[in-house]
Amino acid sequence: MDNDTSISHRILIAVRDPDLRRISVAGLRAAGFCVSAPTDGEAAVMLAESFSPDVLIVDSYLPSPDGRPLYERLRESSEQYLLCVTDDGHQVRTSVLHSGADDAISAPIHAGELAARCHALLRRPRQIHNRPDTVMSSTLTLGPLVIDLGRREVRVEEEEVQTTRIEFSLLEQLCRRPTEVCTREDLLDAVWGPKWVGDSHVVDVHLSNLRRKLDKAAPDTKVIHTVRGVGFRLANDVTDALEIPTAALAVLG
Incomplete structure (x- = not known):
């Protein structure tokens, strides 16, 4: 059943690989999250505003409409937790963390681990400014x-x-x-x-x-x-x- 509309915590996941996206979305929904999964940077930027996610999961190589990495664009405009997905090693993970990501994970990803990382991020205290009210979000x-x-x-x-x-x-x-x-x-x-x-x-x-x-x-x-x-x-x-x-x-x- 479509149970994600009644869940408070929202995840926006934007990754290139369709199999990774499908598996991740299924796992996050099974863990009780409300999930939106755009496949391009333009839709991700738009939905990051209108969907008001609690956690952004972003492919480190997915570009934004202006050509920069999408995670950099979203970090500038959003204070939500940001988890970057990378298919490279330690240097790339270190780079995205220095760029403002709250966490980084390398592909291939286990859906259960991804959900656990989201839960861990949401347990962290964080001061969110300019968050839309619950009606707008x-x-x-x-x-x-x-x-x-x-x-x-x-x-x-x-x-x-x-x-x-x-x-x-x-x-x-x-x-x-x-x-x-x-x-x-x-x-x-x-x-x-x-x-x-x-x-x-x-x-x-x-x-x-x-x-x-x-x-x-x-x-x-x-x-x-x-x-x-x-x-x-x-x-x-x-x-x-x-x-x-x-x-x-x-x-x-």
């Missing part, structure tokens, strides 16, 4: 689409959309990966759980119902796009409006 704003994770409410073009639990969870997963396609298997694992046995097209049925509701609320705004033979992603009407928040740009300077 539970809200994802993606162009005309607003999802309140705490209230489990959806609005498009300021119109409220009533969703079922599964519809909300599917839309949430798409919004957590706003710049990429989610396969049916990705969505099944996240919403129904890795032990789900059944027809994968159950995803299509629920997303079709959700689409009708979104279209009724905002006929001129397309929210979900089907990538034939692959899966689903947020439509251009949503992603074209995505920008790094003004406050974050001011900090990043």
Whole structure:
């Protein structure tokens, strides 16, 4: 089941290797974390602001939109705990720690160890400044689409959309990966759980119902796009409006 929406501690993990990302996300969710897993620097910077994670797990070689290492960009704009993943030796781990990371770990990673390191970081006392209040931190704003994770409410073009639990969870997963396609298997694992046995097209049925509701609320705004033979992603009407928040740009300077 998709249980991560009810958990307070949030993890943003941005790594290049798809197998590492899949294993890490599954392990972190099993450990009780709420996880967002963008695959590129632009989405990671945006979600670091809107998702308000407690821990940032970042591939040391993943670039940010301005070409610098992503972990350096996030360290400048965020006071959350930062754990860097590297596939090199002692020198690289030492370098990222000197650059402001709170911890570093070398690949390959055991999911249990990664979760344990996150728990260890969260036990450390840390003074967080300018942290958004709990209402703001539970809200994802993606162009005309607003999802309140705490209230489990959806609005498009300021119109409220009533969703079922599964519809909300599917839309949430798409919004957590706003710049990429989610396969049916990705969505099944996240919403129904890795032990789900059944027809994968159950995803299509629920997303079709959700689409009708979104279209009724905002006929001129397309929210979900089907990538034939692959899966689903947020439509251009949503992603074209995505920008790094003004406050974050001011900090990043």
